[in-house]
Structures are given as structure tokens and as C-alpha cells.
Amino acid sequence: MPGRLLVLSNGHGEDLIALRVLQALHRRRPELEIAVLPLVGEGVAFAAAEAAGVLRRIGPRRQLPSGGFSNQSLRGLLADLGAGVLGLSWRQWRLVRRWGRCGDPVLAVGDLLPLLLAWGSGAPYGFIGTPKSDYTWASGPGTAGLAALYHRCKGSEWDPWEWALMATRRCRLVAMRDALTARGLRRHGVEALAPGNPMMDGLQAEPLPPILQGRRRLLLLGGSRMPEALGNLRRLLEALARLSAAEPLLVLAPCGSRPSPEEWAPLLQRLGFEPLPGPPPAQAAAAWQRGSVLLLVGPGRFAAWAGCAELGLAAAGTATEQLVGLGVPALSLPGPGPQFKLGFAQRQSRLLGGSVAVCRTPQALAQGLAHLLLDPQHRAALGRIGARRMGPPGGSEALARLLEQRLLQPAAGPGGMMG
Structure with a gap:
């Protein structure tokens, strides 16, 4: 049995999904040596697990100007080219090829780039396809455009060259985020599975202290890519200021390592918030007040706070999907990007x-927020839709079990056959 696994992921959301799966895999196979190559950014999501000895980050990596979204704009692509993305990708490719010559397996998490690198390694590989879902064209608002028609003609959001990479003999596991997408791929000869969505694992809400009871509760999500995140937060808070709320509001603002509480301070001061003295409640790092609005900033508090909210104000990717998966609907406000632009939001x-x-x-x-705050039945109906689309927790354990069975064991049959 191989004692090593190389994991490729290409984005912050993909890093978080890979991390949950690898933590579950480590519990099953603590002796397995797990190496992670973040293709986009520094892979900061893996830092704590690396310190705990669960995995190690390897290879060249760099924070790119586009944040990994160079495919969404010419400006982002040119900025990445100027920052040396071609040289970075070449060095990453060479590392993956060297790994593959040893015959140890590779796990790709994301979309075409990690899948292509895993195939090019020459080693057995598995694929967890995270960003694409047939829900984006099969149902829901805005499914009558040209993009939806294109995917409808194919019968899958994934493209033919991606089907080919998923159906090779060396590809021993293909896992999609939902059953609808897996079914679409099976029609094209890819034995795809949908064992569960790791994005919904580890989201355990903590009860808010009594001092915060009696307030309407909003969750504020501006994303994690700087400086875009600060711009997103500013626009969301400016929109919130237009709300004529008859009741006091509690705005829960969980964040990652960026923006830090120190980076929040100038933004909130410009918007008229004042810091509250004394220790902030709910294990927040800082508390700010503007009129009847109390805002708590909490690095690392998303899992604890998300399930406490009634509504979300969002300009983020993965965190927004997790929030609605908990049954909390949201309103989004697209901006100039590079990530959270109008097309991404739609x-x-x-x-x-x-x-x-x-x-x-x-x-x-502001108008949509006022309407939803006054209509609990509509909020509940939207929440049920989001929960169905994201699925229940438990996907990390299911995927870890499949990886152990299909990728970490010598395979006897065709790699693309999953049954």
C-alpha cells in the first residue's frame, strides 16, 4: 500500500474542502504521508493542520494578483502574467511529474488545472470536482441564457476534455458535489459519484450569549481575498446603512486571517462605527456600534456564528454556499472583482x-433585506432550497473512505471504472 499522497488544490475554497477530507483521511490512516501543493495562493488554510503534523505543504506557491480568477478578466490575466504565473505553473508541473515517477497517487481538488496536472503526473489519481454543478443550468433563476443553453446541449457543466481526463484508466475516483452533476457525467462514460459535500462538515453553531438576545441577526461575508474583501465589506455596510430598521441589529462578521481586526478598524471608523470598550461578547475580537447596529468582528468564527444568523449579506464564494446550506438565505452585492463580480454572483x-x-x-x-426580515415564511422557504442544494454533512468521511479504498489500494481494474 502506498505511504504517500500528493494533493493539488487551486483556490481558497478548494483548500478548505481538501483540508476537511484530509483531516478525515488522517484519522483513518495516520501513518499516511500527505503532501499538499496549493496551486493558487499560499495555502494558508492548511497551516494549522501542517503544524499539527497532519500534512505538509510543498512546492512553489505565490499569491497572484487575480486571486486565482484570471479567467474572469483580461486585466486579471495580464496581472498574473506580469507576476510570473507561467514560470510558477511550470515549476509546479515539474514537481508533479517528479512525484508521478515514484508511482505514488495524486488527488486533484478543484477543476481543470489540478485535474490536468494529476493526469500529467503519470501516476494513479483521483478527482474531487468542487466548483461546477449542473444546477447552474438545469434549474433556478437565470437559466435561459447562452451559457445555460451551451451546457444543456452538452448535458453537463463539465466539458468534453474534462470528461476524457476523468474517464482514463488511471483515474480511480471521481466525486462530484451533488447527485445531479454526477448523473450528468455518467451519461458521458464517467463513473462519477456524489458521496456528500465536505463544505457542510464542521459547521457547529454556538449559542449567542443572553446579552445579544432580542436583536435581528445578520451575517456579513466579504470574502477572504485582499484588497477586494475590504471593498466588498464597505459596499455591504453602506447598503446596510440605507435600511430603516425598527429593531436593533446584530451584524456578525466572521473572517479569516485577512482582513485582520486591525484592517477592519479604518473601514469601520470611516463608516461611522465606534469601538465599544471592554471585552467583546461571543468570543469576538472586536465590537463596534453605530446607532442601533452592533457589529462583531470574529476571526475564525464562521462555523460558530453562521447558524445563528437569520440572513446573510454576502460577497463571498465558499462561505456563502455554506451559509445557505445551513438554511440561512442571503443577499449578495457584486462589485468590481476580481472574484465577486456580477457574473460570479449570478x-x-x-x-x-x-x-x-x-x-x-x-x-x-436594503429593500430586499427589509422585505425578508418581515417575511419569515419566505426566509424559511429559501433556506430549505439552499439546504437541499448543498446537501447534508458527512461528505468528508465518505470521501476519505473512498480514497482509502480506491486510490490508496492497488487497483486491479480500469481506473475510470468506479463500481
Whole structure:
């Protein structure tokens, strides 16, 4: 049995999904040596697991100007080219090829780039396809455009060259985020599975302290890519200021390592918030007040706070999907990008069945928020849609078991055959 596994992931959301699966795999196979090559960014999501000895990050990596979204704009592509993305990709390719010559397996998490690298390694590989879902064209708002027609003609959001890479003999596991997408791939000869969505694992809400009871509860998500995240947060908070709320509001603002509480401070001060003295409640790092709005900043508090909210104000990718998967609908406000642009937001809304409503202007967001706060039945209906689209927790353990059985064991049959 191989004692090593190389994991390729290409984005912050993909890193988080890979991390959950690898933690589950480590519990099953603690002796397995897991190496992670983040293809986009520094892979900071893996830092704590690396410190705990679960895995190690290897290879060349760099934070690119586009944040991994160079395919969404010419400006982002040119910025990445100027930052040396071609040289970076070449060095990553060479590392994967060297790994493959040893015959140890490779796991790709994401879309075409890690899948192509895994295939090019020459080693056995598995694939967890995270960003694409047939829900984006099969149902939901905005499924009558040219992109939806293109995917409908193919019968899958994945493309023919991706089907080919998933169906090779060396590909021993193909896992999709939902059963609808897996079924579409099976029609094209890819024995894809949908064992569960790791994005919904590890989200255990903590009860809010009594001092915060009696307030309407919103979750604020601006994303994790700087400096875009600060711009997203500013626009969301400016839209919130247009709301004429009769009740006091609690705005829970979980974040990652960036933006830090120190980076929040100038933004909130410019928007008229004042810091509250004393220790902040709910294990927040900082508490700010503006009129009847209390805002808590909490690095690493997403899992604890997400399930406490009634609604989300969102300009983020993975975190928004997780939020609506918990049954909490959201309103989004696209910006200049590079990630959370109008096209990205609309695709996300289609993926999630309209449980995230795309607002074109701050005024539209404030109006939508006021409507949903007054309509608990509509909120509940949207929440049920989001929960169905994302699926129940448990996907990490299921995927770890499949990896152990199919990728970490010598395979006797065709790699693309999953049954």
C-alpha cells in the first residue's frame, strides 16, 4: 500500500474542502504521508493542520494578483502574467511529474488545472470536482441564457476534455458535489459519484450569549481575498446603512486571517462605527456600534456564528454556499472583482436555487433585506432550497473512505471504472 499522497488544490475554497477530507483521511490512516501543493495562493488554510503534523505543504506557491480568477478578466490575466504565473505553473508541473515517477497517487481538488496536472503526473489519481454543478443550468433563476443553453446541449457543466481526463484508466475516483452533476457525467462514460459535500462538515453553531438576545441577526461575508474583501465589506455596510430598521441589529462578521481586526478598524471608523470598550461578547475580537447596529468582528468564527444568523449579506464564494446550506438565505452585492463580480454572483444564485438573491445596487439590497426580515415564511422557504442544494454533512468521511479504498489500494481494474 502506498505511504504517500500528493494533493493539488487551486483556490481558497478548494483548500478548505481538501483540508476537511484530509483531516478525515488522517484519522483513518495516520501513518499516511500527505503532501499538499496549493496551486493558487499560499495555502494558508492548511497551516494549522501542517503544524499539527497532519500534512505538509510543498512546492512553489505565490499569491497572484487575480486571486486565482484570471479567467474572469483580461486585466486579471495580464496581472498574473506580469507576476510570473507561467514560470510558477511550470515549476509546479515539474514537481508533479517528479512525484508521478515514484508511482505514488495524486488527488486533484478543484477543476481543470489540478485535474490536468494529476493526469500529467503519470501516476494513479483521483478527482474531487468542487466548483461546477449542473444546477447552474438545469434549474433556478437565470437559466435561459447562452451559457445555460451551451451546457444543456452538452448535458453537463463539465466539458468534453474534462470528461476524457476523468474517464482514463488511471483515474480511480471521481466525486462530484451533488447527485445531479454526477448523473450528468455518467451519461458521458464517467463513473462519477456524489458521496456528500465536505463544505457542510464542521459547521457547529454556538449559542449567542443572553446579552445579544432580542436583536435581528445578520451575517456579513466579504470574502477572504485582499484588497477586494475590504471593498466588498464597505459596499455591504453602506447598503446596510440605507435600511430603516425598527429593531436593533446584530451584524456578525466572521473572517479569516485577512482582513485582520486591525484592517477592519479604518473601514469601520470611516463608516461611522465606534469601538465599544471592554471585552467583546461571543468570543469576538472586536465590537463596534453605530446607532442601533452592533457589529462583531470574529476571526475564525464562521462555523460558530453562521447558524445563528437569520440572513446573510454576502460577497463571498465558499462561505456563502455554506451559509445557505445551513438554511440561512442571503443577499449578495457584486462589485468590481476580481472574484465577486456580477457574473460570479449570478452563477452562484443559479447554483443555489435563488436562495442567494443578487442585488444590483445598494438600495436594492436594503429593500430586499427589509422585505425578508418581515417575511419569515419566505426566509424559511429559501433556506430549505439552499439546504437541499448543498446537501447534508458527512461528505468528508465518505470521501476519505473512498480514497482509502480506491486510490490508496492497488487497483486491479480500469481506473475510470468506479463500481
